[in-house]
Amino acid sequence: xxxxxxxxxxxxxxxxxxxxxxTAEPLGALANALLKDTEGLTPAERELIATHVSYxxxxxxxxxxxxxxxCIYLDGNRELVNQVRKDYEHAAISDKLKALLQVAAKVQQxxxxxxxxxxxxxxxxxxxxxxxxxxxxxxxxxxxxxxxVDGLAxxxxxxxxxxxxxxxxxxxxxxxxxxxxxxxxxxxxV
Amino acid sequence: MPHINLPxxxxxxxxxxxxxxTAKPLNELxxxxxxxxxxxxxRGERELIGTYVSSLNxxxxxxxxxxALAGHYLHYDINAIDAVKKDFRATEISExxxxxLSIAGSVQQxxxxxxxxxxxxxxxxxxxxxxxxxxxxxxxxxxxxxxxVDGLAxxxxxxxxxxxxxxxxxxxxxxxxxDLYNYGGKK
Numbered sequence: 001x002x003x004x005x006x007x008x009x010x011x012x013x014x015x016x017x018x019x020x021x022x023t024a025e026p027l028g029a030l031a032n033a034l035l036k037d038t039e040g041l042t043p044a045e046r047e048l049i050a051t052h053v054s055y056x057x058x059x060x061x062x063x064x065x066x067x068x069x070x071c072i073y074l075d076g077n078r079e080l081v082n083q084v085r086k087d088y089e090h091a092a093i094s095d096k097l098k099a100l101l102q103v104a105a106k107v108q109q110x111x112x113x114x115x116x117x118x119x120x121x122x123x124x125x126x127x128x129x130x131x132x133x134x135x136x137x138x139x140x141x142x143x144x145x146x147x148x149v150d151g152l153a154x155x156x157x158x159x160x161x162x163x164x165x166x167x168x169x170x171x172x173x174x175x176x177x178x179x180x181x182x183x184x185x186x187x188x189x190v
Numbered sequence: 191m192p193h194i195n196l197p198x199x200x201x202x203x204x205x206x207x208x209x210x211x212t213a214k215p216l217n218e219l220x221x222x223x224x225x226x227x228x229x230x231x232x233r234g235e236r237e238l239i240g241t242y243v244s245s246l247n248x249x250x251x252x253x254x255x256x257x258a259l260a261g262h263y264l265h266y267d268i269n270a271i272d273a274v275k276k277d278f279r280a281t282e283i284s285e286x287x288x289x290x291l292s293i294a295g296s297v298q299q300x301x302x303x304x305x306x307x308x309x310x311x312x313x314x315x316x317x318x319x320x321x322x323x324x325x326x327x328x329x330x331x332x333x334x335x336x337x338x339v340d341g342l343a344x345x346x347x348x349x350x351x352x353x354x355x356x357x358x359x360x361x362x363x364x365x366x367x368x369d370l371y372n373y374g375g376k377k
Contacts, residue, residue, distance in 0.1 A: 003304065030219070111342075129194035145330070148301070150304075
């Protein structure tokens with residue numbers, strides 16, 4: 001049960017955003033700027049970074065939500081998402097993304113854990129300053145989102161079949177205050 | 191030296207000028223959480239939460255700039271702010287603030303470290319749901335800002351007095367009314 005009174009029909013961060021729309025607005029804008037951007041890193045790569053950091057922070061709602069969004073961008077390749085979540089070094093992803101995931105994992109521990117070598121390694125595999133900037137800020141932002149969700153004990157659906165419908169909504173319409181509207185996406189019958 | 195080639199501005203200002211698209215929501219979030227007066231927690235109390243979390247995250251720039259702002263609003267000198275960072279339970283801040291700082295300290299470790307007992311304590315001392323929400327989000331947000339600043343190895347002035355002297359001006363201009371590219375300049 002959440003630590004504060006939120007609308008029980010809204011999952012995860014949606015219930016918290018609905019509780020305080022004033023802070024929801026910049027949180028949604030930040031997520032759009034970081035995760036929907038197509039310059040340099042692809043939206044799939046951005047969501048994979050978010051998924052991995054959320055997994056390291058043990059935030060069930062976030063790593064499953066963003067894993068599903070990544071999965072949509074990756075044409076349903078859930079196996080790859082699972083591999084990146086738990087063991088990206090052996091995943092079929094570029095060396096550049098592996099190097100950036102290494103930077104992201106350091107940020108998760110704390111800003112000062114990122115070393116010159118981590119950065120040099122990312123650069124060697126083709127990462128630009130902007131790629132490195134976005135990786136650090138995505139990882140840092142998920143250290144916020146994850147703590148926000150679990151720090152208030154937000155509603156966390158344990159049924160994984162409920163996640164794809166919400167992921168589809170975000171993949172199609174982006175982040176923002178529409179995600180906590182009354183009509184929540186529901187799982188399609190297959 | 192910063193890990194990437196940033197404009198020569200202190201702390202978070204460098205990466206903000208590097209990437210204005212993300213700077214905008216980051217600043218808007220800070221403005222609403224820390225400075226908006228539609229809040230039952232004072233600006234000083236909210237800055238103190240940001241300062242405490244930044245000190246736990248060992249972020250020099252953030253704990254000094256927000257510590258100076260908290261000091262400005264609360265009329266605390268640098269030693270009083272340091273005392274809160276070191277052991278807030280031994281200071282004369284309100285019992286409610288102590289309960290909220292305790293929650294913030296748990297959020298810094300990780301969301302799941304916050305216990306029901308901590309929430310009940312805060313409530314018993316008069317904290318509302320909105321205040322608990324804002325405390326958790328301020329603490330979480332500083333776990334982001336601190337990592338952003340240190341994860342890119344940004345540069346920060348080493349003289350702590352620098353931050354204290356600029357606090358009144360910073361308090362006045364706020365988080366959205368400044369020129370992103372000109373430190374100390376007005377819009």
